[in-house]
Amino acid sequence: MTDLSTPTRKPERYTDERARLDELLDGVPVGVLSTVHEGLPWSVPMLVARDGDRVLLHGSTGAGALRHLRVGAPITLTVMALDGLVVAESAFDSSANYRSAVLRGTAVELAGDEAAAALERLTDRLLPGRTDEIRGSTRRELAATTCLVLPIEEGSWLFKERTGGTDPSTDPEVWSGVVPLRLVAGMPEPTAGVTAPTPGSVQAVGEAYPGFPEEVSAPPR
Template sequence: MLPNPRTQVKRLPQRASYDAQQVYDILDEALICHLGFAVEGQPFVIPTAYGRLEDQLYIHGSPASRMLRTLDRGVDVCLTVTLLDGLVLARSAFHHSMNYRSVVLFGTATRVDDPTEKLMALKAFTDHVVPGRWAEVRPPNPQELAGTLVLGLPIAEASAKVRTGPPIDAPEDYALPVWAGEIPLQQTAAAPVADEQCLPQLEVPDYAATYRRHSQR
């Protein structure tokens, strides 16, 4: 993935990565993206879930969705994802920071009409949220498929940005009697809670009982 004027990281460029696999890894771990676009000059940023299949990102929803109808017209979109890994406490207020992994992706979305690709996209979406879930549930019927708009966004113009490690203080501040370091943060899952209308003989599946995001496995 080669940087271009849109994807080139200008602020702290040493934290940038244009490696496709690193971009994929961050996208695969996150659950929510934010989509930025404009409608008649009015800017919008909308959070939504997504799924990835190789070098294509998929979003879906109702054909009545203003966001999807707008993106379906081929407008430019900026998609962002952020994983927060820790709070970085420095000796000075100025140098406090956060450890994070993020992706910024630019492009235009394309409607997915092919039934096979549409099903594959919905499977990618479902298994992105809970790996293994698609194989157990009822797949969409023709009416549900017709009532779902799926858009694909190529992962071509993208960059990642990552910060890790301890605070970076001014040299003269290291002698200050102030604690400094990192407070690591993780997104963890609590114990599954069964729907009261589940059939009584059903046990909690392993993928729910042991649910973890990628960095926790």
């Protein structure tokens, strides 16, 4: 591990188990990309997808900061899943359960057929099977899109997880506990005028992020 990837506080919450990192990247479709551009901090949330030992990124060729990344600027990519709110007897002791990862490195720009294939892979990671349901990207669309990959290398990432509840109650008249949270898919909303049935790619999103039951019973008193 490098100095930047060595935990300095509560090391028991960290792991270098690659499978945990992959699970998080595969389950959270949004990350925050950060760098320094022209002497100023810069960050932007974007859709991300893991493809083996790399993370796929994309954006407009007109974005100035992305042009900066294309020439080898160092970056960080942060991904987080909020798994629950920990409600304690005091605000100070309240917290959150979460999984987070910070990846550091240098993005590599893809071009030509390699970029086109990576963009299709990105689409299918977010919407499984979507590229088989739609037309291919045009040359103009590909020319307007920057495709970058961030390699996942040993020692270049940190994975952290907070789990559990509160300390044992000292005041039963004050509610404490955990409120679980998760990302869920709602009912698909087709564009006005669309008569096609819900495609497999959209159904796959619902399976990946299953929603809550329509009726949730009240907790016992």
